[in-house]
Amino acid sequence: MTATDAELIEASLRVTEKFAVIFDRHAPHIQRYLARRLGQQVADDLLAETFLVAFSKRQRYDSSRPDARPWLYGIATNLVGQHRREEVRRYRMPSAVPDVDDHADRVAADVTAQAMRSMLTGALGALSVEDRDVLLLVAWEQLSYLEVADALAIPVGTVRSRLNRARRKVREALGTDNHTEVEELLNNG
Amino acid sequence: MDDLQLVRELDETPLKSADQLAAARAQLVAGMKAPRRGRAGIIAVATLSVAAAAVGVTMVLPSGSPDPARQDTAVQLLNHAAAAARSKPDVVPRPDQFYYVRTGEREDWRSVDGTHDGQIIPVKDAPPIPMPGCVDGRRKVLDKYDQPTGGTEECTPGRAYRDDLPTTADDMLKFLQGDDKDRPVNSYGKDVLAMVGDAYLPGPQRAALFEAATRVPGLTVVENVSSGRPGIGISWPVPEGSLPSAQPVVLVFDKDTYEYLGTKNRPQDASGFVDQVGDRV
Numbered sequence: 001m002t003a004t005d006a007e008l009i010e011a012s013l014r015v016t017e018k019f020a021v022i023f024d025r026h027a028p029h030i031q032r033y034l035a036r037r038l039g040q041q042v043a044d045d046l047l048a049e050t051f052l053v054a055f056s057k058r059q060r061y062d063s064s065r066p067d068a069r070p071w072l073y074g075i076a077t078n079l080v081g082q083h084r085r086e087e088v089r090r091y092r093m094p095s096a097v098p099d100v101d102d103h104a105d106r107v108a109a110d111v112t113a114q115a116m117r118s119m120l121t122g123a124l125g126a127l128s129v130e131d132r133d134v135l136l137l138v139a140w141e142q143l144s145y146l147e148v149a150d151a152l153a154i155p156v157g158t159v160r161s162r163l164n165r166a167r168r169k170v171r172e173a174l175g176t177d178n179h180t181e182v183e184e185l186l187n188n189g
Numbered sequence: 190m191d192d193l194q195l196v197r198e199l200d201e202t203p204l205k206s207a208d209q210l211a212a213a214r215a216q217l218v219a220g221m222k223a224p225r226r227g228r229a230g231i232i233a234v235a236t237l238s239v240a241a242a243a244v245g246v247t248m249v250l251p252s253g254s255p256d257p258a259r260q261d262t263a264v265q266l267l268n269h270a271a272a273a274a275r276s277k278p279d280v281v282p283r284p285d286q287f288y289y290v291r292t293g294e295r296e297d298w299r300s301v302d303g304t305h306d307g308q309i310i311p312v313k314d315a316p317p318i319p320m321p322g323c324v325d326g327r328r329k330v331l332d333k334y335d336q337p338t339g340g341t342e343e344c345t346p347g348r349a350y351r352d353d354l355p356t357t358a359d360d361m362l363k364f365l366q367g368d369d370k371d372r373p374v375n376s377y378g379k380d381v382l383a384m385v386g387d388a389y390l391p392g393p394q395r396a397a398l399f400e401a402a403t404r405v406p407g408l409t410v411v412e413n414v415s416s417g418r419p420g421i422g423i424s425w426p427v428p429e430g431s432l433p434s435a436q437p438v439v440l441v442f443d444k445d446t447y448e449y450l451g452t453k454n455r456p457q458d459a460s461g462f463v464d465q466v467g468d469r470v
Contacts, residue, residue: 002330002331002332002338002340002342003331004318004331004335006311006318007318007320014387016221016222017218017221019217019221020214020217020218020221023210023213023214023217024207024214027210027213027214028204028205028206028207028210029204031204031205031210031213032202032203032204032205035202036200036202044212044213047210047213048213048214048216048217048220051213051217052216052217052220052221055217055220055221063311063312063318064311064312064315066334066335116195117199120195120196120199121199124196124199135193135196136196138193139193139196139197140196140197140200167192167193170192170195170196171192174192174195
């Protein structure tokens with residue numbers, strides 16, 4: 001079915017079942033987004049919730065937007081906001097330890113990359129929730145500035161300024177004036 | 190590599206398959222059918238706006254005890270409206286025509302027999318949304334930018350002229366109810382909305398619909414209400430748990446002719462049959 005999302009949402013006002021197609025189209029990405037931010041278990045719990053909220057708000061959907069995904073990201077982001085503490089705790093958790101039985105060189109590289117990952121996640125955890133929302137929607141979900149603005153109901157200028165601030169903080173946390181070093185670490189890791 | 194790229198590479202969570210998401214989908218579908226308490230209020234508000242958009246009769250079970258006197262008046266008014274619908278001479282369009290409706294800025298051109306390509310202009314100057322017709326059980330497939338993909342899909346024609354609907358209140362109620370006896374009244378009320386708002390019901394069908402609506406408890410009459418033109422309205426209680434800002438839907442009828450004028454907030458400004466998409470009445 002290739003009606004636009006907007007058409008489907010409109011149709012679902014009369015035939016509610018049609019809204020399930022919106023789920024079929026976007027649930028994998030929304031689930032991954034939730035999982036990235038809150039872990040698989042919470043993501044599974046919040047996925048249906050996200051679409052139920054969307055379902056209940058669908059009469060206010062802006063029908064001039066054919067693609068509903070930014071809107072769904074916005075709703076998911078609101079739900080993530082209600083689990084802020086869990087999210088931050090997650091970023092502070094140490095990730096899996098690399099396999100120490102590997103070749104020594106490999107281990108060294110892994111450990112360094114691991115350290116950098118920790119710094120990165122630490123930096124994400126330290127961001128304000130508003131800045132983090134914007135950064136992750138851009139970096140992970142690859143939304144355009146306009147789509148982020150739509151999703152979060154904020155002006156595009158605000159998207160830019162939040163993104164700039166978030167990126168600056170990430171760079172500061174990595175101590176990167178030495179970009180190249182970081183790059184090599186990741187590539188080798 | 191910049192910091193955005195670094196953040197991107199931090200995470201390699203895979204996309205889940207439809208099978209893996211089936212449980213959440215089932216939860217959604219269940220929630221759509223039987224809204225949980227608490228969410229019910231929000232959905233009720235949704236219904237109200239739907240009513241405004243689709244024009245017609247949302248049926249809501251009363252949350253308090255209905256006033257029997259006013260109830261009678263609402264039934265009478267709907268019966269008058271039904272009688273008016275029956276007595277009004279009907280326009281019979283050609284199958285290749287379109288039913289045009291203007292509601293505020295929105296304009297719809299819907300194929301009379303459902304086999305021709307119609308369109309909707311949702312707001313003034315917005316790009317039209319095509320509505321491909323259904324020919325021999327197949328319909329053109331459009332991509333998310335409304336461009337034809339070259340493919341087709343299975344379909345049944347969505348007729349804008351509904352002389353196929355039942356002509357008695359009993360059959361109309363049965364039609365609305367479908368196979369699901371436990372379906373909430375509010376749910377099939379929304380189908381009623383779509384029927385009046387998106388399609389032209391000839392007199393007998395429209396009359397049956399109004400008569401079916403008289404079976405809904407909780408309807409009340411609103412005096413001196415306007416939908417573009419002043420008229421008399423029918424309303425029903427805003428369901429319990431709705432947002433404080435929720436307004437009841439009011440169906441407005443002409444005081445003298447009982448002709449349906451639209452809802453309080455969404456008058457039907459114009460409607461009629463035209464030869465091609467883009468033509469207006």
